[in-house]
Amino acid sequence: MGSDKVLDVSSAPTWAWVAAAASAATLLVAFTFAVWLSWRNIVRNQLVKVVGRREGVHASRRTLEAVVRHLADEDDARFTYFATHPESEDRRVLVETANRMRLAADELDTMPLPQPLWRAAEGLADAAFVVAEEAGRVGESDDPEVVFDALARIDLDRLERVFSAADGYVRDACERYDLDEASVYGGGLYI
Numbered sequence: 001m002g003s004d005k006v007l008d009v010s011s012a013p014t015w016a017w018v019a020a021a022a023s024a025a026t027l028l029v030a031f032t033f034a035v036w037l038s039w040r041n042i043v044r045n046q047l048v049k050v051v052g053r054r055e056g057v058h059a060s061r062r063t064l065e066a067v068v069r070h071l072a073d074e075d076d077a078r079f080t081y082f083a084t085h086p087e088s089e090d091r092r093v094l095v096e097t098a099n100r101m102r103l104a105a106d107e108l109d110t111m112p113l114p115q116p117l118w119r120a121a122e123g124l125a126d127a128a129f130v131v132a133e134e135a136g137r138v139g140e141s142d143d144p145e146v147v148f149d150a151l152a153r154i155d156l157d158r159l160e161r162v163f164s165a166a167d168g169y170v171r172d173a174c175e176r177y178d179l180d181e182a183s184v185y186g187g188g189l190y191i
């Protein structure tokens with residue numbers, strides 16, 4: 001029937017052992033490289049999302065700065081209208097910007113990201129929170145004193161500091177993962 005022969009590996013030639021070890025090492029290196037490349041692609045794809053969020057936070061920051069500049073250039077009658085009418089265009093823009101940035105801050109705080117992007121996302125969440133806080137200072141009051149005081153407390157320098165730090169974290173991540181951030185949206189946000 002069958003043979004009772006047992007495979008004797010000790011009689012295998014040395015070259016067979018060397019070839020088997022080289023094949024195993026090659027497979028291990030190839031597998032490690034494939035895992036590294038896949039991880040890098042995952043991080044890059046998530047980084048594109050973070051760059052998009054940065055553009056949104058930056059656009060809201062510019063909107064807040066534009067409203068403050070616009071109000072500084074207004075005559076007294078329009079400035080008083082802004083202060084006494086919560087439904088004025090500039091007040092609505094501030095409220096919408098504050099609401100949008102509160103959502104963005106929550107999104108960035110809870111967004112599932114690979115660990116190398118945590119610092120960038122946290123920095124952007126902080127920047128979005130500061131934009132929301134500064135834009136929301138005026139609120140819904142129709143008392144001119146309250147509105148003027150709130151408007152005077154808007155700290156654009158604080159916005160610049162927090163956003164610059166967040167932008168630096170995002171740029172560092174882009175550099176580390178060879179992502180040309182200008183190519184994400186062609187240098188601007190086209191949503």
